Amino acid sequence: MKKAILLALMMVLSFTFSAHAGETFNLLTWKGYAPTELIKKFEAETGYTVKVTYSNNEEMIAKLRATRGAGFDLAQPSQDRISSVQKKYSIYQPMDYSQIKSALFIPSMLNAVKRNTAVENNSYAVPFCWGTSGLIVNTAKAPGATDYTALISEKYKGRVSYRLKRPTLIAMAFAMGKDPFALYGSPTEYKKLMNKVADELIKAKPIVKNYWTNGDALLQSMRSGEVTVAMAWDNGGWKLHAENKDIDFIAPASGALGWIDTFAIPAKAKNTKAAYAWINFIMRPENAAMFTNKEKYATAAVGVAKFLDKAVADNFSRSFSEDTIDNIKWYPPVPAHIEAIEGKLLDKIKAAN
Amino acid sequence: MTAFTKKKSLLFWLFLAPVIGWLGLLIIIPHIDLLIMSLKAENDMGDLVWSTANYMEFFREPIYWVTFVRTALYSVITTVVTLMISFPIAFYIAKVASNKLRGAYVILLLLPFWVSELVRVYGWMILLRESGVLNFFLLKLGIITTPIEMLYNDATMIMGLVYSSMLFMVVPLISVMESLDDSLVEASFDLGGGVISTTWNIIIPHAKPGITSGCIVVFMLSLGNYLTPNLMGGKNSLWFTEQIYNQFIASFNWNQGAAFGFLLLLLSSLIIWFGLKVTKQTLGKVVA
Amino acid sequence: MNIDLSAKDIVKKFGALTAVNNISFDVPKGSFFSILGPSGCGKTTLLRMIAGFDHPTSGSLKICGRDMLGIAPNKRPVNLVFQHLALFPMMNVSENIAFGLHRRGVDKQTIQKKVHEILERVGLPEYANKRIDQLSGGQKQRIAIARCLVLDPTVLLLDEPLGALDLKLREQMKVELKKLQSEVGTTFIYITHDQSEALVMSDSVAVMQNGVFEQIASPRELYAEPATSFVASFVGDNNTWSATVSGIENDCIAVETDSNLHFKTRSKDNVSIGQKVDLFLRPEAIVINPHDVSGLNLLQVTVKAVLFDGANSRLLTVTKAGRELTVSLPQNRQYDYIQKGDRISLGWSPESGICFKREE
Structure with missing residues (x-):
């Protein structure tokens, strides 16, 4: 009985002592980007109540566009999807870098993101984590799958899966020996190239088993052996590798696609204070490492190495040699009109029989 | 007298206000907004101007109208299959089953709808996938030697659509069949009718309003379904709703998406109108 | 056939x-x-x-x-x-x-x-x-x-x-x-x-x-x-009495009703003295104030109501013991004099009545 009273008292005290008791913090992010342990820790430290909504790049933009940037305090779009969207719809507010502890970030990455998300005189984001898209391969069942061309190869017919989204188009373009990013500036040339890519993918439709939409479902298909070659994010491959040594992430010969996911503050965010607090909280080395250990994504935080599990550190060195790191194709900011071109082609591929 | 009528009309408006408010706020105003949006397109300068380009795009670009025709056709097939399966089930529940069992059967039909559509579809996927339950048993029993992929084809997709819309056909059919006088069926048999002629001449004409309302609901549900075609149809089954979704989400072209939305509304209404004409019915009768 | x-x-x-x-x-x-x-x-x-x-x-x-x-x-x-x-x-x-x-x-x-x-x-x-x-x-x-x-x-x-x-x-x-x-x-x-x-x-x-x-x-x-x-x-209207057989003649039996009336009548079933029976009598078998009373069962009643219904008119009468009895009232104007409260005599032929053994 005494214990219970003590406990209740402590709870009451802890609430009153928390600076922001009762305030909610609305986070719009990707699945896995806000581990429960970290949320609990953050809530205990600051007193905020964290509400998380899971999404992806496209839906994030659509959600914020629908409300003109209201409803969320912090979003996590990819760095290449910020500037053109911001120019067109003004759904974010400029990042106040004075509120950010820059010492927590890898300087080169922070600067790259600042540069890539600049619109007029402001920048709109700071990096959170990064990774690559490449191939997840079951090397025992699908030997020899080393490049994106495996996705359209007769050899793996019925055992292939990828997302019907823009990264696949871009990857196939690289596999054809072209550089789609170089054509970002000229929509007509870009369209020509993408038409060719679409034709390839339509021709290869009998090869693909399905277009995956849900990461967990893809991993399940790879576990069961239904799918042996897939285009997906590196961390998924690493997760599977921990269970089955035959399955691993492979950086494709024509280059893994490198992405950086960021923090950006929506234009009508109510609780920017909480947003900055969350950024500064999760980028602390021990917290960032906890995230990486769990989700296998690399973070943009410095000083993480000593907190990392050995297996996680190994993942990266196993999949990426010095050369392949240099060969990573980092997404430049997406200019306007590109998405409309891609959207139509993706529809065309899906509709084709 | 006048005071009374005044009071009455005030009361009338008071009761009607929430309905009007609901209709206005949640249906009419957003639709007007969407309509305006659908009639705007970017010109060469990148500015939004009034234009019918979004609607023209639908007819000019084969992917779009072919997808629509495909979606409509498959929805019609789904509706017909659902009707053919539901009709005997509804007849059994309404006319043959004992009172005690009737409720139990209806609950059995309702049961799958207590979970979300997503869960229902995943249930099918677990059953039918290559490493799924059905393949496991077929392999165990030695009926097949290599697992068969049963997902990601049109037949499976239609089955999924039929499954998720059956309730909406069975329920109106049950209620309309319950109102069928047993002696009409007996009279038909007495006068020499068989099972087929009795069904065709007596039961179907009687059940017509239920059949029509069930068909309209199932057709609209199939047409507007997103999850089932996407997940069970897989790579070959672009559904029109997915195209609307893609316009809004992937291409950021809300104007085009809104136009597609209106075309879906318009064309599906047209199909229903045509269906009612062909079967010589009016919407008023069906709803009443 | x-x-x-x-x-x-x-x-x-x-x-x-x-x-x-x-x-x-x-x-x-x-x-x-x-x-x-x-x-x-x-x-x-x-x-x-x-x-x-x-x-x-x-x-x-x-x-x-x-x-x-x-x-x-x-x-x-x-x-x-x-x-x-x-x-x-x-x-x-x-x-x-x-x-x-x-x-x-x-x-x-x-x-x-x-x-x-x-x-x-x-x-x-x-x-x-x-x-x-x-x-x-x-x-x-x-x-x-x-x-x-x-x-x-x-x-x-x-x-x-x-x-x-x-x-x-x-x-x-x-x-x-x-x-x-x-x-x-x-x-x-x-x-x-x-x-x-x-x-x-x-x-x-x-x-x-x-x-x-x-x-x-x-x-x-x-x-x-x-x-x-x-x-x-069930078929047609009848007056019904509960009675006990008190005597047996050739094709006739004598019964005594619950209200102590004595009648002669026919029996469908074979009965013995002391047998409980039901006696049925059609309203049209009863003659009002009969002239020739020979061989008839007779009883005195009071008219409780005249139920005029054209060809189907009846008298509702009541015996001394309080039993109701329905009597057909032929519409040949012969009985127009009968009023409510009148005392009249009724007669019926033993052939008109019929008895069945009482099923207990």
Whole structure:
């Protein structure tokens, strides 16, 4: 009985002592980007109540566009999807870098993101984590799958899966020996190239088993052996590798696609204070490492190495040699009109029989 | 007298206000907004101007109208299959089953709808996938030697659509069949009718309003379904709703998406109108 | 005599309940046969077995010598006019009538001709294109019968078809039905709980109770010579006394009623002295203030009310002991003098009364 009273008292005290008791913090992010342990820790430290909504790049933009940037305090779009969207719809507010502890970030990455998300005189984001898209391969069942061309190869017919989204188009373009990013500036040339890519993918439709939409479902298909070659994010491959040594992430010969996911503050965010607090909280080395250990994504935080599990550190060195790191194709900011071109082609591929 | 009528009309408006408010706020105003949006397109300068380009795009670009025709056709097939399966089930529940069992059967039909559509579809996927339950048993029993992929084809997709819309056909059919006088069926048999002629001449004409309302609901549900075609149809089954979704989400072209939305509304209404004409019915009768 | 329908030892059980208990009867060709009984007596079950919708638990059923067991309703040479007629509301009058002919694959011209003929026969030639809901009750009735008759059934079954009509129409339809039946010559089996319908129309009536036939006889015989006390009380009006046998003569017995009246009367059953009996006496068998009292049973009563109802007028009288007694009041003006409160004497012949053993 005494214990219970003590406990209740402590709870009451802890609430009153928390600076922001009762305030909610609305986070719009990707699945896995806000581990429960970290949320609990953050809530205990600051007193905020964290509400998380899971999404992806496209839906994030659509959600914020629908409300003109209201409803969320912090979003996590990819760095290449910020500037053109911001120019067109003004759904974010400029990042106040004075509120950010820059010492927590890898300087080169922070600067790259600042540069890539600049619109007029402001920048709109700071990096959170990064990774690559490449191939997840079951090397025992699908030997020899080393490049994106495996996705359209007769050899793996019925055992292939990828997302019907823009990264696949871009990857196939690289596999054809072209550089789609170089054509970002000229929509007509870009369209020509993408038409060719679409034709390839339509021709290869009998090869693909399905277009995956849900990461967990893809991993399940790879576990069961239904799918042996897939285009997906590196961390998924690493997760599977921990269970089955035959399955691993492979950086494709024509280059893994490198992405950086960021923090950006929506234009009508109510609780920017909480947003900055969350950024500064999760980028602390021990917290960032906890995230990486769990989700296998690399973070943009410095000083993480000593907190990392050995297996996680190994993942990266196993999949990426010095050369392949240099060969990573980092997404430049997406200019306007590109998405409309891609959207139509993706529809065309899906509709084709 | 006048005071009374005044009071009455005030009361009338008071009761009607929430309905009007609901209709206005949640249906009419957003639709007007969407309509305006659908009639705007970017010109060469990148500015939004009034234009019918979004609607023209639908007819000019084969992917779009072919997808629509495909979606409509498959929805019609789904509706017909659902009707053919539901009709005997509804007849059994309404006319043959004992009172005690009737409720139990209806609950059995309702049961799958207590979970979300997503869960229902995943249930099918677990059953039918290559490493799924059905393949496991077929392999165990030695009926097949290599697992068969049963997902990601049109037949499976239609089955999924039929499954998720059956309730909406069975329920109106049950209620309309319950109102069928047993002696009409007996009279038909007495006068020499068989099972087929009795069904065709007596039961179907009687059940017509239920059949029509069930068909309209199932057709609209199939047409507007997103999850089932996407997940069970897989790579070959672009559904029109997915195209609307893609316009809004992937291409950021809300104007085009809104136009597609209106075309879906318009064309599906047209199909229903045509269906009612062909079967010589009016919407008023069906709803009443 | 040709027998159209022959039922033998028919039993129908629903679980523990025996709805029809060992019934046998024959219906001669071209006759009007009625089954009369209170609701729940099993007559509808019997009819449904003849039509083929229910199947006997045991027993045999033959139509024109052909065994009907296991033959589906749509294959039997019988047709049923349903209690609520069961006209198809989705079809018009001529479509309703043509339905059965279509099922037989009769060609279109013949169908048209037959529909027209039968509509004339039932007196509704103008109604071919009417919707069912445009018809009056009596018209519906006739269409329902026409729909069956057009198929020339060996036996036409009718399940209380007049029940839904108002009294006046019912009286009229009774006569029409009887006329129709004698014109077409089809065997009718008619089910009713209304004794007047059965008596007016039938050649032969079976009185049914608790799943058994109490008596099969012509209407006249049923009325005059009821075989059981149930028939006596169910068919026609009767005054009833409880009595005890006090003496036995040749073809007569003497009884003493509960109210200490002494009568001579007939007995259907063999009785001995001291036997408890029920005595039935028709209101029209009682003579008011008889001139010639020889051989009559006599009693004194007080007029409690004059129930004037045209040809059906009665006196409600009461004996000294307070027993009510209904007496027919012939409308030949002879008894116009009788007023409420008058004391009158009544007489009846021993042949008019009838006794049955009391079933305890």
